[in-house]
Amino acid sequence: MSDLEELYREILLDHYRSPRNAGHVPGATHSADGANPLCGDAVHLELTLDGDGRIAGIAFSGHGCSISQASSSLMTEYVKGRDADAALAAVGDFQRMMIEGDPPPAADFGDLEALAGVAKFPVRVKCASLAWKTLEQALADKRGASAAVTTDERSL
Amino acid sequence: MSTRDWDQDAIRRDFPILRREVNGKPLVYLDNAATSQKPVQVIAELTRYYRDYNANIHRGVHTLSQEATAAYEGARARVAAFIGARAPEEIVFTRNATEAINLVAHSYGRAFLEAGDEVVITELEHHSNIVPWQLLRDQHGVVLRYVPMCDDGTLDMAEARRIIGPRTKLLAITQMSNALGTIVPVAELAALAHQHGAVVLVDGAQSVPHLPTDVAALGADFLVFSAHKMLGPTGVGVLWARSELLEAMPPFLAGGDMILTVSMERSTWNAVPYKFEAGTPNIADVIAFGAALDYLAALGMDAVRRHERELLGVAVDRLAAVPGITLYGPADLDARGGVVSFGLDGIHPHDIGQVLDGAGVAIRAGHHCAQPVMQHLGIAATARASFYLYNTPAEVDALVAAVHDAVRFFGRVRV
Numbered sequence A: 001m002s003d004l005e006e007l008y009r010e011i012l013l014d015h016y017r018s019p020r021n022a023g024h025v026p027g028a029t030h031s032a033d034g035a036n037p038l039c040g041d042a043v044h045l046e047l048t049l050d051g052d053g054r055i056a057g058i059a060f061s062g063h064g065c066s067i068s069q070a071s072s073s074l075m076t077e078y079v080k081g082r083d084a085d086a087a088l089a090a091v092g093d094f095q096r097m098m099i100e101g102d103p104p105p106a107a108d109f110g111d112l113e114a115l116a117g118v119a120k121f122p123v124r125v126k127c128a129s130l131a132w133k134t135l136e137q138a139l140a141d142k143r144g145a146s147a148a149v150t151t152d153e154r155s156l
Numbered sequence B: 001m002s003t004r005d006w007d008q009d010a011i012r013r014d015f016p017i018l019r020r021e022v023n024g025k026p027l028v029y030l031d032n033a034a035t036s037q038k039p040v041q042v043i044a045e046l047t048r049y050y051r052d053y054n055a056n057i058h059r060g061v062h063t064l065s066q067e068a069t070a071a072y073e074g075a076r077a078r079v080a081a082f083i084g085a086r087a088p089e090e091i092v093f094t095r096n097a098t099e100a101i102n103l104v105a106h107s108y109g110r111a112f113l114e115a116g117d118e119v120v121i122t123e124l125e126h127h128s129n130i131v132p133w134q135l136l137r138d139q140h141g142v143v144l145r146y147v148p149m150c151d152d153g154t155l156d157m158a159e160a161r162r163i164i165g166p167r168t169k170l171l172a173i174t175q176m177s178n179a180l181g182t183i184v185p186v187a188e189l190a191a192l193a194h195q196h197g198a199v200v201l202v203d204g205a206q207s208v209p210h211l212p213t214d215v216a217a218l219g220a221d222f223l224v225f226s227a228h229k230m231l232g233p234t235g236v237g238v239l240w241a242r243s244e245l246l247e248a249m250p251p252f253l254a255g256g257d258m259i260l261t262v263s264m265e266r267s268t269w270n271a272v273p274y275k276f277e278a279g280t281p282n283i284a285d286v287i288a289f290g291a292a293l294d295y296l297a298a299l300g301m302d303a304v305r306r307h308e309r310e311l312l313g314v315a316v317d318r319l320a321a322v323p324g325i326t327l328y329g330p331a332d333l334d335a336r337g338g339v340v341s342f343g344l345d346g347i348h349p350h351d352i353g354q355v356l357d358g359a360g361v362a363i364r365a366g367h368h369c370a371q372p373v374m375q376h377l378g379i380a381a382t383a384r385a386s387f388y389l390y391n392t393p394a395e396v397d398a399l400v401a402a403v404h405d406a407v408r409f410f411g412r413v414r415v
């Protein structure tokens, strides 16, 4: 596989072409905005936590490169239906995969594993991380709030 | 100086970096609007200073200091000659163009502008020529007005004639947009501003490296540019100003070298331009910048412009045939520097840049520090290729081929 094919795995291009969970969650309990000022990527995340603290609904909107869009799409697919705490743990796992180049953790990381190749492209790590930092922000206040986050060096 | 023939192979041999490979492909460097590469003549001058006569300047009686002072002041004289200044004293060295603009905003702005005075800039500006004026507005109370751009990337001259008026005290404009390549009719705007008694600052960061420059013809009062975009080292910028203005302006930074006498109560300022060069300057890089100017002068800036205009013509023609491409910037290529800003349907500029990098082609993807331009065009970013004297038609071919590859790679992506 060439470096480029390793970065742009077919599954990522598929999520870029046909993003899952694009749009809005009516009556969302949590939301956050994330921006990557360097390349102008922007993501708006909305989600609903049910009474058991599970992510019952989640959707994203915004614009950005293929990596940031695919990562948003894959992230929403992965965390939907999961417990908020499990979702936050996945944020940590994902960041370790990006920054330390750790192998994908849990067996059920599934399609997210396709993003592992991004770790080799330091400037693109920010693109892949944006959705996750934004998720972390949205869940930071479990009572429900909206927040904003940017991925610069300090927040990675 | 007698001009040298345009021998493309010989020129390329002067730039060692052009022999390297990137991702297994020959480097095709098309990010010249960000910074240029450096010829051996500049690199050699830099090391010669450190090896043979490294010393502080303006203060030693010893031989090394005298040699360093002569070389540093020699570079100043070369800058003056390069832009047609009346005297070397009109040249102030700064760290970069940005610092030169800040110097003017701070020193001239606070001393000679009053609350309510209008500073006029344009929608085409680089952030460097926006933010210092926003600060002056917020801290000093001037009114900041913008001449809008048109959709094709040219400046709206009718609006310029409406906005520049009796309240205008300072006009600060780029001569060439780094995002789109637009060459702005600066002389015409300067004349208009002068009719109303305003002073004119020209941001020459993109124009001075690529076009012949004559400050008298430009009709400006201040001109700023950066050495690193014109074959010189990083860390050197230039402020040219009419000497009457430099005489009248208070210092910007204070410390050693910029004073005549210091007592515990007060100090008196050194003569222009030293008044504006506080502390030990960037001696080595200024001296090496002199070598860059010699290099450009030997080729002749008319020839540099002709060469880039040719490349631009080829690039625009060939890129226009790429499926799904949008080309930004003026259609009249004679009013445009060697810059091609473009987008591809459904492919983010960042991804274009990535695929091109895989082919060894270095371009810029982003907002190019010109977010108002992006906002006007309704986009977040563009991909931008920008040319310089060492680029070749074969490199334009490599660019075009890599852009076609990007289109193929991302297939029928629609978002």
Ligand SMILES: Cc1ncc(COP(=O)(O)O)c(C=O)c1O
Binding pocket: B033, B034, B096, B097, B098, B099, B126, B128, B129, B174, B176, B177, B178, B203, B205, B206, B226, B237, B369
């Ligand atoms: C038009 C323009 N003005 C100002 C600048 C700032 O130059 P520097 O970063 O060297 O200060 C640039 C550099 O990108 C530019 O393109």
